[in-house]
Structure formats: structure tokens, C-alpha cells
Amino acid sequence: MMRNPYANDDVLREVYDATDILRRPVTGIISGYHELPYILVSPDDENPAKAVQVNGNIRVSPRFILSAEVLGDRFADVFDPATFNAGLQGRLFSFAFSRRKNFKIENGSFEVRNLDDGARSHLDRVHDDLLRQENTRTALIFGPRFEFYPVSIDRFVTDILDREFGG
Numbered sequence: 001m002m003r004n005p006y007a008n009d010d011v012l013r014e015v016y017d018a019t020d021i022l023r024r025p026v027t028g029i030i031s032g033y034h035e036l037p038y039i040l041v042s043p044d045d046e047n048p049a050k051a052v053q054v055n056g057n058i059r060v061s062p063r064f065i066l067s068a069e070v071l072g073d074r075f076a077d078v079f080d081p082a083t084f085n086a087g088l089q090g091r092l093f094s095f096a097f098s099r100r101k102n103f104k105i106e107n108g109s110f111e112v113r114n115l116d117d118g119a120r121s122h123l124d125r126v127h128d129d130l131l132r133q134e135n136t137r138t139a140l141i142f143g144p145r146f147e148f149y150p151v152s153i154d155r156f157v158t159d160i161l162d163r164e165f166g167g
Contacts (some may be wrong), residue, residue, distance in 0.1 A: 004159075012151055018144040019152040021159055022127060026136040035108075036160060039126055040152060042143035043119040051119040052146045053126075054083075057109040058157060079150050083112055139140050 006012035025036055036058040042049040115122055123142055130138055143152035 005154075006151065012148065014150045015143070015145050015148045016155050019155040020142040021139065021156055022123070022142060023130060023138070023140040024082065024160065024163070025139050036139060036157070037109075037137055038139040038141055038153070038156060039128060039130075040149055040156075041119050041123045042146040042152070044148055045146050049118055051115040051117050052151050053113045053115055053121045053122065054143075054149055055109065055111045055113075056153075058153070059108055060157070079110070079153075084147055084150050146153040 004013055006016045038054075038056055038058065040054040040056075042052050042054070044052050088119070103109050117125070123140070127140055130140060139153055139156055141156050143149045
């Protein structure tokens with residue numbers, strides 16, 4: 001199991017640890033520029049009986065590190081800051097501090113949908129749909145708290161990087 005980079009913050013540590021990656025893409029970041037489509041489902045923070053679904057596409061490309069200023073992207077550089085907890089805006093992706101810091105992360109095709117279903121039942125339905133479609137490219141992620149969904153996405157990307165390059 002990978003080390004939790006949020007060990008010093010109780011809330012973020014809990015979100016990171018409770019994130020469940022139900023499906024991982026069959027292909028990953030082998031070399032060059034890759035896209036990792038994902039669907040994240042989370043309980044609605046205001047009404048936990050409902051769900052929020054985030055669809056996105058993480059683009060990962062190699063980059064050269066030229067100075068200390070470009071060591072990593074902040075969550076606010078990749079995601080729309082209006083969609084998550086303001087305390088995350090200045091935080092760097094956790095893997096930016098590891099030896100794998102030669103990656104540029106972008107988020108594309110970003111969409112947030114509010115749903116009337118519960119998170120777990122919607123997650124099961126999406127999982128069934130991905131299986132029925134024989135979709136092996138799209139990740140499926142359960143995020144325990146929507147306001148901190150970038151931490152769950154960070155967990156997903158870190159998991160892929162660890163799988164591809166060893167942790």
C-alpha cells in the first residue's frame with residue numbers, strides 16, 4: 001500500500017484512505033502523453049442520500065523540470081476551484097514531491113452532475129454500464145467527500161504512477 005501523503009491533515013488523510021478505486025484503466029502512463037478517463041462518484045455534501053458524479057480526463061505528459069517554481073501543479077491549476085474546498089487550492093498534487101515529478105497533469109472534459117440516486121447505488125449502476133460496454137479505459141472512483149474530490153483524483157493518479165513505475 002502506498003504511503004498517504006496527507007498524513008499530517010486528519011480530514012485529507014481520511015479522504016485519501018477512504019477513496020476506493022473500483023476500476024483502473026487497462027492502459028496507463030507508459031511513455032509520452034496519455035489520457036486517463038475517469039468517473040468519480042461521491043455522496044452530495046449537503047444531502048448524503050444523493051450523489052455527485054464527476055467525469056473527467058486526466059492528461060499526463062512528461063516535462064522537464066527547469067526550476068523550483070515548476071515542481072508541481074496546484075489543485076487550482078488543474079481543477080475548477082469553485083467545485084471543491086477552498087483549502088485545497090494551493091496544495092500540490094502529492095506525487096509532485098516524489099521522484100516522479102517529471103509529469104505534467106491536466107484535467108480535460110470536466111463535468112460535474114448532481115444526481116438523485118445514492119452514491120453507492122449509482123456507483124454500482126455506472127460499474128455495470130462500464131462492464132456492459134466492455135470499457136477498459138475508464139477508471140471508476142468512489143470519493144468519500146465531494147468537497148475534497150481532488151484528493152481522491154490525486155489518489156487515483158498516484159495509484160497509476162505507482163503501478164506503472166513502482167512505488
